Amino acid sequence: MTILEDALNKNITDDFRQLAKDEKVGINTIFKTVSKGRAVIVNRINTKPLGIGFPFRTKINVNIGTSASLANVDTELKKIKIAEKFGADTISDLSMGGNIDLIRKKILDISTVPITTVPIYQTLIEAKTIEDITDELIFNIIEKHLKDGISSLVIHSGFTLEDLKSMKGKRMMGMVSKGGSYTAAYMVNKGVENPFLKNFDYLLDMFNNYDAVLNLGNAMRSGCIHDKVDKFQLSEIKFNSRLAKRANKKGVQVIIESLGGHVLAKDLIKYLKLCKKISNNRPLFVSGPIPTDFAPGYDHIAAAIGAAFASGFGADYLCAITPAEHLCLPSIDDVKKGLIACRIAAHVGDSFKFGLNYLFNDDYHLSNYRFKKNWQKQFECSIDPTEPQKKHPISEDVCSMCGKYCALSISQKLFNNKPSTKF
Numbered sequence: 001m002t003i004l005e006d007a008l009n010k011n012i013t014d015d016f017r018q019l020a021k022d023e024k025v026g027i028n029t030i031f032k033t034v035s036k037g038r039a040v041i042v043n044r045i046n047t048k049p050l051g052i053g054f055p056f057r058t059k060i061n062v063n064i065g066t067s068a069s070l071a072n073v074d075t076e077l078k079k080i081k082i083a084e085k086f087g088a089d090t091i092s093d094l095s096m097g098g099n100i101d102l103i104r105k106k107i108l109d110i111s112t113v114p115i116t117t118v119p120i121y122q123t124l125i126e127a128k129t130i131e132d133i134t135d136e137l138i139f140n141i142i143e144k145h146l147k148d149g150i151s152s153l154v155i156h157s158g159f160t161l162e163d164l165k166s167m168k169g170k171r172m173m174g175m176v177s178k179g180g181s182y183t184a185a186y187m188v189n190k191g192v193e194n195p196f197l198k199n200f201d202y203l204l205d206m207f208n209n210y211d212a213v214l215n216l217g218n219a220m221r222s223g224c225i226h227d228k229v230d231k232f233q234l235s236e237i238k239f240n241s242r243l244a245k246r247a248n249k250k251g252v253q254v255i256i257e258s259l260g261g262h263v264l265a266k267d268l269i270k271y272l273k274l275c276k277k278i279s280n281n282r283p284l285f286v287s288g289p290i291p292t293d294f295a296p297g298y299d300h301i302a303a304a305i306g307a308a309f310a311s312g313f314g315a316d317y318l319c320a321i322t323p324a325e326h327l328c329l330p331s332i333d334d335v336k337k338g339l340i341a342c343r344i345a346a347h348v349g350d351s352f353k354f355g356l357n358y359l360f361n362d363d364y365h366l367s368n369y370r371f372k373k374n375w376q377k378q379f380e381c382s383i384d385p386t387e388p389q390k391k392h393p394i395s396e397d398v399c400s401m402c403g404k405y406c407a408l409s410i411s412q413k414l415f416n417n418k419p420s421t422k423f
Contacts, residue, residue, distance in 0.1 A: 025056065037254060043114070058353075059317045061091070077110055093115055154179060200243065212252075223261055259286050311349020322338030
């Protein structure tokens with residue numbers, strides 16, 4: 001049976017036991033949410049199961065992979081080490097340069113978290129041109145990824161040929177999703193219906209056979225805040241929600257990607273709630289969203305602002321945006337900065353969802369150690385222990401901002417405060 005079928009049958013497996021322990025959630029609660037499609041369990045051989053969706057903490061994906069113009073495999077493998085060190089929950093291999101099959105296998109060899117791919121990327125590289133893509137090639141590559149042990153695949157099946165025809169001239173930036181644009185170009189050039197939609201039952205049989213998670217992609221996301229959430233985005237999430245029901249009936253778990261890209265800040269909460277309502281609270285994946293367009297080089301900060309609200313008001317799964325967004329292939333340092341910004345956003349979002357002291361009470365413990373001026377313990381509780389030590393050596397009692405006139409020192413004497421041990 002697949003994981004979804006185990007949940008429906010309340011079959012307690014090692015995956016369910018491990019997830020209940022890691023997330024501090026009862027097994028019956030996990031059965032209920034997974035069986036209703038409101039959470040998924042992403043699995044991979046010899047790794048811990050990963051829960052995405054409510055009531056699990058917000059998860060974070062990091063994108064890596066070669067490009068058609070820059071294919072340094074060693075650099076991409078180093079990005080994986082950094083991503084795992086600083087808390088990535090999943091990694092997406094978006095490689096489009098070099099020997100893609102070999103790169104994917106190397107990534108699987110050195111990584112310890114679930115890996116996601118977008119098979120249409122490799123399809124275009126192997127076909128060389130949009131005109132030479134075929135349905136057979138698309139599905140051969142999908143099966144190749146599944147056989148290799150990829151945990152989840154992104155498929156852009158939520159739009160039709162008619163949608164593409166009616167979309168002309170309606171947006172400043174058109175379709176900014178790479179996978180969506182490749183699929184759309186194939187459809188328009190050949191005058192055929194969406195290949196993933198046409199062959200959806202065959203696709204589900206493949207996913208069921210490998211017990212992989214189906215990510216229904218966000219091809220219709222907006223590429224700038226002036227392209228506001230429109231009928232095409234809303235139509236896609238409605239379409240994907242219907243496809244998700246079909247997938248669940250076949251024992252296939254589904255994540256819905258929506259409201260990524262660029263979204264005006266004042267619209268974020270309204271549309272997050274609407275997306276969750278339309279999808280019947282299925283796991284929602286977002287990239288960003290970025291609520292402003294004027295921050296090239298700092299899009300990891302802009303995206304973290306959007307991601308904090310996204311996580312707090314419904315998104316279950318975030319994609320880290322790096323400072324290189326819109327500019328170039330990210331460096332190793334870009335990946336670290338983007339991931340840490342996204343982790344802060346997820347942590348803030350989880351405080352919306354679950355309360356101040358959710359799970360491990362990192363904020364509480366850090367505040368206690370800060371009050372005590374226990375610099376070593378304070379840094380150990382922080383998101384990146386090495387970075388604050390560059391600003392303040394552990395051997396120094398006070399910081400150079402206040403010196404001997406520290407407000408905390410005065411407060412301890414004035415109020416005889418003792419840090420609390422309760423929470």
